[in-house]
Amino acid sequence: MLKIADKLFNSRLFTGTGKFQNRQAMTEAIIASDSELVTMALKRVDLYSQDDDILEPLLQQPHINLLPNTSGARDAKEAVYAAQLAREALQTNWLKLEIHPDPKYLLPDPIETLKACEQLAQQGFIVLPYIHADPVLCKHLEEAGAAAVMPLGSPIGSNLGLKTREFLQIIIEQTQVPVVVDAGIGSPSDAALAMELGADAVLVNTAIAVSPNPVAMAIAFKEAVSAGRRAYEAGLGSRSLEAQASSPLTAFLDDM
């Protein structure tokens, strides 16, 4: 099981609520994914209405934990304010911290993110910051009190897969909090690869929401994440460009 802060998760697939064509498609896909942690943009939801199209169906699922995110925040000040509003309205101190002043590629601002993480952790939030795949930043965030780190595989919504693979490996090797690969995962094979590398979880939204069949795609991701994790736990064989003969050339020495 995966543990983040004080919570245990059976599923290592986290999902999102954006980009679906309607509430029903969103609900069915999230349920099919077995995801227990679901993020939603504060800017989209009506925090003070129990009938909100995004919130209402999620609140009906007892196994689902809400992970409000601060998408839209351009600096630490905006993100901290949004987080405080979310905590008050949704009664959760879990937060996906997103600060992207760049509206084109939506790349996260490392300086403002670290600043906000420090403040929010001190205020008792369980902070999961969305960041570039920067190993040193991950260590800083860990020290600042982040409950997990969420490095991107490639630009958000790009479906380009793990373009940051080498850096993700360093992060996984060094970081002492859970690593959730977020953004850019475009296919179940990307998710499986992230899990094989040792990521603790992945967050997938666009690839499921924009699929012509979101439910089938959610199931495909669920199975891929599960297979990838199992492979990681089993231990992958080492790779070599040279053939490893099953009858080694020097085996005769053992007989001498």
Place this chain on the structure above:
Amino acid sequence: MSFLDTFNRLDWNEIKLSIASKTAADVEQALSDRRLNHDQFLALISPAASPYLELMAKKSLQLTRQRFGNTIQLYIPLYLSNKCTNICTYCGFSLGNKIRRKTLSMDDLDAEIKAIKAHGFEHLLLVTGEAPGTVGMDYFRQVLPKLRMHFSHISMEVQPLDQSDYEELMSLGLDAVLVYQETYHRPTYNKVHLRGSKADFDYRLETPDRLGKAGIDKIGIGALIGLEDWRTDAAMVAAHLDYLEKTYWRTRYSISFPRLRPCEGELNPVSLISDRQLVQLICAYRLFKPEAELSLSTRESARFRDNVLPLGVTTMSAFSSTQPGGYVNDEFLEHTALEQFAIDDNRRPEQVADAIKARGLEAVWKDWDGCYSH
């Protein structure tokens, strides 16, 4: 430095010629690249791209869904005043037109807010004529804090202002400003703007720079289709967007492509654009800038809007009245004495939302929270 420096280096006739000389090979090359440069955009709006429209539409749809998801964001314009000190040959609010003039009082505004909120809108576009004496900063200082309490996102389409004015309005809750150059062809611009501050081409052209320096969240630009050759104007809009994106990289951008509509004191369009060409233009903008918001207003017919909305558009107005006080009376569509131009899609908000749903998309009423505007 501002876009004016870049603009002064652009030659209208040279760009027009470049568009006309594009070949099928240029179009195919543009369609095969992931990130397009300005010259490739010219190929996509050229006559040579016409046979490739279906392919362009498919790519545009795919890019739009990937970036924006299966959603269309809805907004409603609120006309605060039809007073105007400009004489513009194509606009119903033009000073010379004998229409009844009205500016909303604070009581009128309360009534309009109530009427608009009843329809579920959270994104509001404030529109006025250009009459700084009546609807200037003093008026905006009263209006914005009141509206901020009721809406999640507030845009403005009013006369160009100074940077310090924009900074003050942002502190009162302004999120976005739309400022269309109408046409980037300076001689034609001078010909259609006969009197008033709008005749200052350069001040208007530099407005997005002042907004960018003020740090506004979103800027909308565009050209009014019909005043000049639409292809060359679109090329100028694209160059402007390119410049703004690189210079003010924290800001979001939206593009509109309004076609001239019938109005009081009507002007016959000099450059007609067909429905097919407008679709080509929308798809070309999408392929050029996958992250730009593309907005379609109720100037267009319901049939056209329904068919084109999946292809690249991300934002639509609905239930628009282009006259101040138009929402209080539920039958406002019958009363057009004060309006800026005649709208074409008269459907109610829920009908527009149903049409969006029928295309497999979700109508989004709120995509921004006022908390980010503090």
